Amino acid sequence: xxxxxxxxxxxxxxxxxxxxxxxxxxxxxxxxxxxxxxxxxxxxxxxxxxxxxxxxxxxxxxxxxxxxxxxxxxxxxxxxxxxxxxxxxxxxxxxxxxxxxxxxxxxxxxxxxxxxxxxxxxxxxxxxxxxxxxxxxxxxxxxxxxxxxxxxxxxxxxxxxxxxxxxxxxxxxxxxxxxxxxxxxxxxxxxxxxxxxxxxxxxxxxxxxxxxxxxxxxxxxxxxxxxxxxxxxxxxxxxxxxxxxxxxxxxxxxxxxxxxxxxxxxxxxxxxxxxxxxxxxxxxxxxxxxxxxxxxxxxxxxxxxxxxxxxxxxxxxxxxxxxxxxxxxxxxxxxxxxxxxxxxxxxxxxxxxxxxxxxxxxxxxxxxxxxxxxxxxxxxxxxxxxxxxxxxxxxxxxxxxxxxxxxxxxxxxxxxxxxxxxxxxxxxxxxxxx
Numbered sequence: 001x002x003x004x005x006x007x008x009x010x011x012x013x014x015x016x017x018x019x020x021x022x023x024x025x026x027x028x029x030x031x032x033x034x035x036x037x038x039x040x041x042x043x044x045x046x047x048x049x050x051x052x053x054x055x056x057x058x059x060x061x062x063x064x065x066x067x068x069x070x071x072x073x074x075x076x077x078x079x080x081x082x083x084x085x086x087x088x089x090x091x092x093x094x095x096x097x098x099x100x101x102x103x104x105x106x107x108x109x110x111x112x113x114x115x116x117x118x119x120x121x122x123x124x125x126x127x128x129x130x131x132x133x134x135x136x137x138x139x140x141x142x143x144x145x146x147x148x149x150x151x152x153x154x155x156x157x158x159x160x161x162x163x164x165x166x167x168x169x170x171x172x173x174x175x176x177x178x179x180x181x182x183x184x185x186x187x188x189x190x191x192x193x194x195x196x197x198x199x200x201x202x203x204x205x206x207x208x209x210x211x212x213x214x215x216x217x218x219x220x221x222x223x224x225x226x227x228x229x230x231x232x233x234x235x236x237x238x239x240x241x242x243x244x245x246x247x248x249x250x251x252x253x254x255x256x257x258x259x260x261x262x263x264x265x266x267x268x269x270x271x272x273x274x275x276x277x278x279x280x281x282x283x284x285x286x287x288x289x290x291x292x293x294x295x296x297x298x299x300x301x302x303x304x305x306x307x308x309x310x311x312x313x314x315x316x317x318x319x320x321x322x323x324x325x326x327x328x329x330x331x332x333x334x335x336x337x338x339x340x341x342x343x344x345x346x347x348x349x350x351x352x353x354x355x356x357x358x359x360x361x362x363x364x365x366x367x368x369x370x371x372x373x374x375x376x377x378x379x380x381x382x383x384x385x386x387x388x389x390x391x392x393x394x395x396x397x398x399x400x401x402x403x404x405x406x407x408x409x410x411x412x413x414x415x416x417x418x419x420x421x422x423x424x425x426x427x428x429x430x431x432x433x434x
Contacts, residue, residue, distance in 0.1 A: 064099035064120055067092050067112070072259065073249050074100050080246035084121075087248070088260050089293050089314075101125070101142070105245040108293035109314035109336065117154060122161060126241035129293075129316040129338040130358065141166065141181060145237045148338045148360045149388075150174070165234035169205070170360045170388045171403075173434070177209075184226055184234070187388050188405045188422075190434045191215075202226045205405050206422045206432035240321050240343060243269045247320075251275075260288035262304065265296030265320035271343035272296070272323055280304040292316075297323035301351075302330055312337070312357075322346060322363045328379070334359070345373040345391070353377055356385035356402070364391035366408055378413070403432050 065074040065084070072086045086106040092098055097114030101123035106112070110127045112119050113134035121127065122142040131146050135154025144159040146152065149171040156174050159166035163181030168174060172185050176193030179185055184202040192210045197203060201215065207222040209215045214222045247266030252259045263286050267275030276297035277284040285304055292311055294300075296319035300307055312335035319325045322341025328351035337355045341347050341363025355361070361383070363375035376393040383389060386403040393410045400406060401419035409426045417423055420432040 064101050064122075067095045067098045067100060069095075073252055078102075078249070079253070080250045083245065083249045085245045085248040085252070087293070089316075103242050103245045105241045105248070107131070107148075107244075108295075108316040108318065119154075122159070124238060124242055125159070126237070126244070128241075129318065129340065130314055130336045135176070143181070143234075143238055144168075145234060145241065147172075147187070147237075148340060148362065149336070149358055164199070165231065165238060167230075167234050167237070170362065170390070171358060171386055182226060182231075184230060187390070187407075188386075188403065188432050197223075200226050202230060205407070205424075206420070206430060208433035236343075240269075240271060243271070244320065257288040258286060261290035262287040262292065262294045265318075265323070272320060276319070276323065278317075278319075280307065293318065296320045296325075298325040298327070300327045300330075302327070307333075316340070319347075322373075325349075328352075331380075334385070337361075341375065342391075345375065348374060348376045350377060350379035350381065350396075352379055353381045353383070355383050356387065358386045359383050360388045360390075362388070362390045366391045366393070384419075405432065 067074060069076060072088050074084045082102055084100045084102060084104040087108045089108045090106050090110045092112045094114035097118045098112045100121040103123055104121050104125040106127045107129040109130050111132045116134060117136035119133055119138045121140045124142055125140050125144040127146045128148045130149045133152045138152055138154035139157045141159030141161050141163050143165045145167045147168060147170045150168045151173045153175045155176055157178045158168060160181045166179050166181050167184040169185060169187035171188050173190040177191040177195045179197045180199045182199040183197045185191055185197060186203055186205045188206045189203045190208045191197060195209050195212055195215050197215055201223050203209055203223050209222055214220050218224050247269060248259055251266045258264050262278055264275045264277045267273060277286060278294045278298040280300045281303040287304060291308060293316045298317050298319045307330060310330050311333040314336045315333050317339045321343050322345040324346040327349045331352040332354040334357045336358045338360045339347060345363040345365060347363045365373055375391055378394060378396040380396055381394050381398045383400040384402040387400045388405045390407040392406050392408060395411055395413035397414045398411045399416045401417050401421060404417050404421045406417060406423045409423050421428050422430045
């Protein structure tokens, strides 16, 4: 399946001794600077945070912990700054085959299925909401980010032990492939079996990489070079999720009911200072038995029972990074819908909006509007299955087609975005190829 660059036997031996195989040299420091939005859908509005700052302590975390027991903290006796946190809503099958390192974070409703083979998650790595990982063997190295809704089907390798950051985007699909450290697969992209996405390469949104030539040749239009802005973005994602691992561990130890169902966010971070409680119809609530995962500064016009009646399974509304989410009366939330936002950005959802299966709505900086930090969806909007809405504003009655990608755009009332369209900065630049 893979080339000789990283044989399966080497991966298996690394798993058996409780550590991930080394592939690359030490992490180099990133510069700290503000960056602008890139043109192909990878946001770069977050400041650069150097993953090497946390990697320097990894010598005390040479072994992976099996996800046995009830969790959610691994190793069970570890405290903030060392422990990994697996949200209680995450589904873990064959726990003895699923292993995790230190300071890693597994978000609500992620699925880690070890029944077909082992899954290894390294240090300082994050598996975000509604991600699905399964297959004969899946290895996530250190400093890896698997963004909301992505699917990893093994045998697959993302990143490397001690390697630079690697990133897999919203609702993307890695199918039996390798993504090296310092590489990116952006949103709604797909990589076929046996392909290697090499260091320094970024797969563009919606592209389907089916040959190694497509993965290696920018002239074919499916890949480009990773930029300094991309690296700053990846470092920022790692910084935030490292804080989540520590913050949710501390929250679990101090108030364990708050890490289930409806509860407050950890707060006390450089990007989210206050620990906020969600409100429903004007009433602050904490409900560990709720089927939804609603976290932090979320204001819902619906009561919690009314919202649950209109929501499917595995719905995550998480205001623990960006905050101040405001929802009108919800129309429908189908299964596996995720709402999240980059730090210092907000989300505002109108009335009677309908969100289809596996939709991701994500806030982020949008330089083309005022205020630039607000992602807004107006009334009577329909976002169909598998679509992604990122740092955009949608007017009343907008319809987003199935598996479409909308980024940095301001859509007038009544706009219809076709199925699989890739719309960046108000222009359709292509179509999702799968």
